[in-house]
Amino acid sequence: MRHSNSSKPVLFLLGFFLLTILSMPFYSLAKPLDELRVEPPFWWAGMKYDKLQLLVHGKDISGLKVMINYPGITIQDQVSVENPNYLFLNLLLDQNLKPGAFEILLTAKGKIVKSYRYEIRQRETGSAGRKGFTPADVVYLLMPDRFANGNPANDNMPGMLEQADRSKPLGRHGGDIAGIRQHLDYMKDLGITAIWPNPLLENNNIAESYHGYAITDFYKVDPRFGTNADYRAMVEEAHSKGLKVIMDMIFNHCGINHWFINDLPMKNWIHQFPEYTRSNFRAESLTDPYASEADKNRMLQGWFDKHMPDLDQRNPFLREYLIQNSIWWIEFAGLDGIRVDTQPYPYKEMISEWTKRVDHEYPDFNIVGEAWLQKESMTAYYQKDAIVGDGYNSGMQSVTDFPLYNAMTSAFTENEGWSEGMARLYYVLSQDFLYANPGYVLTFLDNHDLNRYYNSIGNDLPALKMALTFLLTTRGIPQIYYGTELLMDGNAGVSHGDIRKDFPGGWPGDTINAFIPQGRTGKQNEVVSYMQKLLNWRKGNVAVTQGGLKHFIPENGVYVYFRKAGDQTVMVVINRNEQEKLVKMDRFAECAHGYTSGFDVVYGRSVSLGQEMSFPARSATVYELKK
Numbered sequence: 001m002r003h004s005n006s007s008k009p010v011l012f013l014l015g016f017f018l019l020t021i022l023s024m025p026f027y028s029l030a031k032p033l034d035e036l037r038v039e040p041p042f043w044w045a046g047m048k049y050d051k052l053q054l055l056v057h058g059k060d061i062s063g064l065k066v067m068i069n070y071p072g073i074t075i076q077d078q079v080s081v082e083n084p085n086y087l088f089l090n091l092l093l094d095q096n097l098k099p100g101a102f103e104i105l106l107t108a109k110g111k112i113v114k115s116y117r118y119e120i121r122q123r124e125t126g127s128a129g130r131k132g133f134t135p136a137d138v139v140y141l142l143m144p145d146r147f148a149n150g151n152p153a154n155d156n157m158p159g160m161l162e163q164a165d166r167s168k169p170l171g172r173h174g175g176d177i178a179g180i181r182q183h184l185d186y187m188k189d190l191g192i193t194a195i196w197p198n199p200l201l202e203n204n205n206i207a208e209s210y211h212g213y214a215i216t217d218f219y220k221v222d223p224r225f226g227t228n229a230d231y232r233a234m235v236e237e238a239h240s241k242g243l244k245v246i247m248d249m250i251f252n253h254c255g256i257n258h259w260f261i262n263d264l265p266m267k268n269w270i271h272q273f274p275e276y277t278r279s280n281f282r283a284e285s286l287t288d289p290y291a292s293e294a295d296k297n298r299m300l301q302g303w304f305d306k307h308m309p310d311l312d313q314r315n316p317f318l319r320e321y322l323i324q325n326s327i328w329w330i331e332f333a334g335l336d337g338i339r340v341d342t343q344p345y346p347y348k349e350m351i352s353e354w355t356k357r358v359d360h361e362y363p364d365f366n367i368v369g370e371a372w373l374q375k376e377s378m379t380a381y382y383q384k385d386a387i388v389g390d391g392y393n394s395g396m397q398s399v400t401d402f403p404l405y406n407a408m409t410s411a412f413t414e415n416e417g418w419s420e421g422m423a424r425l426y427y428v429l430s431q432d433f434l435y436a437n438p439g440y441v442l443t444f445l446d447n448h449d450l451n452r453y454y455n456s457i458g459n460d461l462p463a464l465k466m467a468l469t470f471l472l473t474t475r476g477i478p479q480i481y482y483g484t485e486l487l488m489d490g491n492a493g494v495s496h497g498d499i500r501k502d503f504p505g506g507w508p509g510d511t512i513n514a515f516i517p518q519g520r521t522g523k524q525n526e527v528v529s530y531m532q533k534l535l536n537w538r539k540g541n542v543a544v545t546q547g548g549l550k551h552f553i554p555e556n557g558v559y560v561y562f563r564k565a566g567d568q569t570v571m572v573v574i575n576r577n578e579q580e581k582l583v584k585m586d587r588f589a590e591c592a593h594g595y596t597s598g599f600d601v602v603y604g605r606s607v608s609l610g611q612e613m614s615f616p617a618r619s620a621t622v623y624e625l626k627k
């Protein structure tokens with residue numbers, strides 16, 4: 001049902017009426033009969049996109065007439081839907097719209113029944129030109145509940161269903177935004193340049209609310225993590241230290257206790273079934289030329305989990321709601337990037353519309369999609385300007401590189417073979433012709449859903465160092481999961497709690513404080529300083545962060561590759577063998593020709609380049625080549 005209130009005489013009369021009541025001194029005393037919820041709760045002047053959809057929620061409001069009197073804002077239409085507790089307002093925003101505040105009045109027979117004070121804010125200077133994360137960044141993924149508890153006073157909050165209990169692997173442990181802020185210097189010193197916290201928005205669920213992926217309010221930070229203002233302050237503080245912040249967003253589902261799930265605007269806001277129907281989790285069906293509709297629908301429409309209703313992004317009101325929500329957070333919190341959860345699970349048309357809208361407002365922004373897919377071709381399909389597939393363009397510059405992740409889990413520990421060991425890396429990278437932009441894939445050894453890498457490789461420290469070196473010097477945007485530097489060990493098969501352990505020292509009273517060298521073991525400090533060297537060096541190295549890649553097929557357990565930009569060349573040699581290895585250099589002449597020495601970036605010494613060079617057992621060597 002659509003109502004229109006755009007006829008001119010009506011507008012004139014309304015305007016007159018509004019001017020009259022707004023000038024009355026009693027007006028500020030008029031209290032709404034009950035609370036209205038309006039989302040987005042405020043907006044900004046000077047956005048490029050000239051429309052704004054407001055979701056208005058309140059008891060029995062659908063028949064009320066909405067009035068707004070503010071220069072630069074026109075109500076295009078107000079829409080009632082199936083549920084009488086909703087109104088959707090489509091507003092037109094004039095390019096000359098100025099910051100300020102006004103009342104959204106809901107009236108009946110000329111009388112104000114409810115009102116909401118709406119605000120048009122001033123954008124931050126340079127907001128539209130913000131720079132997203134790039135291959136020059138290294139992303140640190142941390143689980144806020146498990147990283148650091150900076151404020152024990154917010155561990156339990158009124159109205160929140162789950163209480164903190166640090167003894168439960170899947171319980172809430174009390175980590176929060178204050179904890180992240182207290183350790184920004186730790187992350188900066190480690191050498192990472194961007195942080196990706198798992199979702200921080202409200203998850204008011206009875207259990208397992210700690211992970212954040214069952215959101216119950218898209219506009220509110222969970223009070224056990226802090227406030228919206230705390231989120232913003234965290235971003236500001238991170239920026240002041242040269243760190244970017246990437247927000248984790250979810251468009252596929254929300255939490256079963258989301259306020260709008262408890263009072264659905266319309267039936268097709270979510271996918272509903274006669275009985276609980278789970279997704280088949282077969283993203284392959286979406287690109288499979290022989291896929292049945294039944295399989296595709298089950299994939300797209302089935303619920304991710306019992307407590308995660310599946311949103312139907314074909315619903316234009318919901319689609320707009322989600323798109324605006326993401327733009328609201330970019331603008332409000334000052335984000336540098338978005339990581340979008342379960343990227344193939346929402347309708348792909350919504351994803352491409354969303355990325356277009358984000359790109360329209362923020363042309364240099366960046367988004368990484370979680371595409372948990374086994375094949376390079378499928379991963380490539382979900383990247384912006386994909387050159388494989390049916391012409392679909394997700395508009396997403398970055399996608400998670402699961403094929404390389406899979407290869408890395410065994411490349412440095414299993415025996416070398418024709419297609420085993422480091423050949424796995426070679427095979428994955430050789431498929432990069434499928435990608436529109438292979439340099440922008442997100443590469444990782446593990447994350448919050450996967451076995452800890454140290455676990456995957458059987459607690460093999462030299463293998464970890466080889467893997468980290470590879471991760472930080474091959475193509476892509478590296479992502480490191482918190483605790484990798486502490487050799488955290490954990491198996492997702494045991495429990496998700498096992499791969500999401502508390503960072504020692506993050507809680508008051510912790511007996512070990514691994515944030516400082518004195519609190520770490522010798523092995524942990526060895527990894528931390530190894531990472532510090534590579535990460536801090538990487539920041540300024542154009543060859544690795546922007547340059548081309550040329551590699552040589554792994555032979556006899558040795559993998560050699562070069563990164564080159566302009567006159568900067570980096571040579572990486574990974575020797576998997578149990579013994580030191582002599583390597584003949586003539587094979588690499590096309591890359592090494594003309595260079596006379598290499599500066600070892602980890603050990604800080606120069607070596608002359610000879611006909612034959614020796615590389616230590618089970619190690620990776622990174623040389624900056626010099627003429």
Ligand SMILES: [Ca+2]
Pocket residue numbers: 149150151152153154155174175176224
């Ligand atoms: Ca806390």
Ligand SMILES: [Ca+2]
Pocket residue numbers: 252299300301302310311345346347
């Ligand atoms: Ca879905």
